[in-house]
Amino acid sequence: MKVIGLTGGIASGKSTVSRMIIRRNIPLIDTDLLARQIVEPGKPAYKRVVKHFTREILNEDGTIDRVKLGDMIFSNENKRKILNKCTHPFIRTEVFKLVIWNWIKGEKMVVIDVPLLIETRLHKFMNLVLVVYCSDQIQINRLINRENFSESIARQRINSQLPLKEKVKYADYVIDNSGDIKTTEEQVEKILNITKPSSLNWLLSWWGPPILAISLAIKGLLFIVDFF
Numbered sequence: 128m129k130v131i132g133l134t135g136g137i138a139s140g141k142s143t144v145s146r147m148i149i150r151r152n153i154p155l156i157d158t159d160l161l162a163r164q165i166v167e168p169g170k171p172a173y174k175r176v177v178k179h180f181t182r183e184i185l186n187e188d189g190t191i192d193r194v195k196l197g198d199m200i201f202s203n204e205n206k207r208k209i210l211n212k213c214t215h216p217f218i219r220t221e222v223f224k225l226v227i228w229n230w231i232k233g234e235k236m237v238v239i240d241v242p243l244l245i246e247t248r249l250h251k252f253m254n255l256v257l258v259v260y261c262s263d264q265i266q267i268n269r270l271i272n273r274e275n276f277s278e279s280i281a282r283q284r285i286n287s288q289l290p291l292k293e294k295v296k297y298a299d300y301v302i303d304n305s306g307d308i309k310t311t312e313e314q315v316e317k318i319l320n321i322t323k324p325s326s327l328n329w330l331l332s333w334w335g336p337p338i339l340a341i342s343l344a345i346k347g348l349l350f351i352v353d354f355f
């Protein structure tokens with residue numbers, strides 16, 4: 128099975144590209160979603176986060192106030208590192224479980240949307256790396272429009288990650304999302320066609336041989352029935 132890492136900068140368009148991939152029935156693992164699930168009350172990472180950031184970051188119902196926590200960690204590198212230490216091991220475990228599950232299901236490819244793919248060195252475990260790129264100014268404008276941030280807050284969030292121009296250096300394919308959605312969709316379509324695993328790849332997956340054996344057996348049976 129091919130494991131494809133999808134990354135980019137904050138608001139460069141990873142989720143937009145992810146939706147295009149899901150529409151093509153390719154399984155997609157969304158690490159932003161996993162990061163949300165592992166800090167729900169009662170989950171193991173929740174305890175760690177509350178221990179380090181105190182009950183000050185909780186809403187009245189005991190859930191984590193993500194806006195408050197976000198404001199804290201994006202303005203303080205040390206706190207960001209602590210939050211990463213509390214959450215990343217659990218996110219990695221969930222990703223690993225989902226990759227195995229997709230492999231068991233016989234999926235030929237799985238895409239993992241990881242904003243911090245390069246920063247966490249996870250790109251080394253990918254068969255392919257796709258980077259969703261857009262120009263600095265477009266990235267800032269889209270972040271401001273989506274979140275209603277001031278320009279300085281938008282820049283602060285962008286600066287909390289490896290610059291997009293650096294991430295591009297690790298890419299097997301760059302998806303330029305500076306233009307309209309249609310232009311991005313055309314690039315995604317092209318890349319998925321080029322990287323589609325061959326049937327040989329499928330045959331070599333663990334469930335290829337049993338299915339091939341069964342279909343040959345059925346064909347053989349039909350031939351014998353036909354003969355008599």
Ligand SMILES: CC(C)(COP(=O)(O)OP(=O)(O)OC[C@H]1O[C@@H](n2cnc3c(N)ncnc32)[C@H](O)[C@@H]1O)[C@@H](O)C(=O)NCCC(=O)NCCS
Pocket residue numbers: 136137138158159162193194196197200207210211214215218241242243287288
């Ligand atoms: C700080 C938190 C609470 C803010 O939550 P919020 O709902 O506002 O944002 P969301 O989770 O949707 O993230 C939005 C984007 O912020 C960027 N981002 C998130 N966490 C980080 C981080 N630790 N460092 C740099 N950028 C980050 C990513 O580009 C992400 O796509 C949340 O992002 C979080 O728990 N982050 C730590 C876990 C993590 O590293 N997640 C990234 C996926 S591995």
Ligand SMILES: Nc1ncnc2c1ncn2[C@@H]1O[C@H](COP(=O)(O)OP(=O)(O)OP(=O)(O)O)[C@@H](O)[C@H]1O
Pocket residue numbers: 135136137138139140141142143144159242269270273304305306307308311
């Ligand atoms: N080609 C495009 N044209 C216009 N707007 C776009 C385009 N691509 C994305 N956007 C908008 O830009 C914003 C950021 O896109 P998106 O949420 O896909 O980025 P992201 O990389 O997933 O962000 P994050 O890192 O915060 O998860 C969204 O409001 C989205 O609707």
